[in-house]
Amino acid sequence: MSFPYKHVLMIGATAGIGKAMANRLIQEGVKVTAVGRREGRLDEFVTSHGAKKASAEQFDIADSNEIPTFAVNVTKRYPDIDCVFLNAGTQAAINLSDPAKWDLNAFQRDVSVNFVSFVNLTHAFLPFLLSKGSTTGLIYTTSHLAYIPAAGLSGYSASKAALNSFILCLRDQLRNSSVKVVELSPPVVQTELHDYMGARGREMGMPVADFTDAAFAGLASGNDEIFIGDLSVVSAERLGRIVNERRSAFNDLSKMLRGGKD
Secondary structure (H helix, E strand, O other), X not given: OXXXXXXXXXXXXXXXXXXXXXXXXXXOOOEEEEEEOOHHHHHHHHHHHOOOOEEEEEOOOXXXXXXXXXXXXXXXXXXXXXXXXXXXOOOXXXXXXXXXXXXXXXXXXXXXXXXXXXXXXXXXXXXHHHHOOOOEEEEEEOOHHHOOOOHHHHHHHHHHHHHHHHHHHHHHHXXXXXXXXXXXXXXXXXXXXXXXXXXHHHHOOEOHHHHHHHHHHHHHHOOOEEEOOOEOOEOHHHHHHHHHHHHHHHHHHHHHHOOOOO
């Protein structure tokens, strides 16, 4: 199989996994409209690839009130978009043991950006994707921490767990529609997401080039769940068992709640 979409709207394309995947998709012949907060990086992206392959829209997805207007404007400007790829995210280390040191703002920012904004974006873009009639896609970047939370990253882990639950529910309810819902779950990847850790942050995890190779292969496979690598002491095999058992249980519950209907 090959990557099924021709024009991807890449949310969170100015850094990290989003930036790497945007570049890789263009290399594979996919047109990409990059979305991010940093105008300079967006301009660099378009310049490096050329206006026939790349375009850009400056927007902060944390501005929830403006998301509906943003979606309307983008889809009018680029009516051939057939996939929305949601990547943006924040991560903060939070000490829950001492309320005096608990950064509540950081916790709420992780949940708001990593989960609530993705729900808002889905709500805003779904009517457009459904209206096209042809196959379209929603791709979400989650994390292995959605399944095995990291104690020191409580806000991030909780936001990814919530996003994973939302994806399962959305996929089930769109099962008979033309919109395919895909989850891309990375391990720790060497990006600026971990810069708050200091110099060692960029040295942690899988090199981003290796990740994008594996991620693109997974996306081209046609699978709706793509899990890459392992989680430190949790092997890929063990993580796979957890993921598969959870999805099987979810499918059983969903079918029961539908009265046994497929």
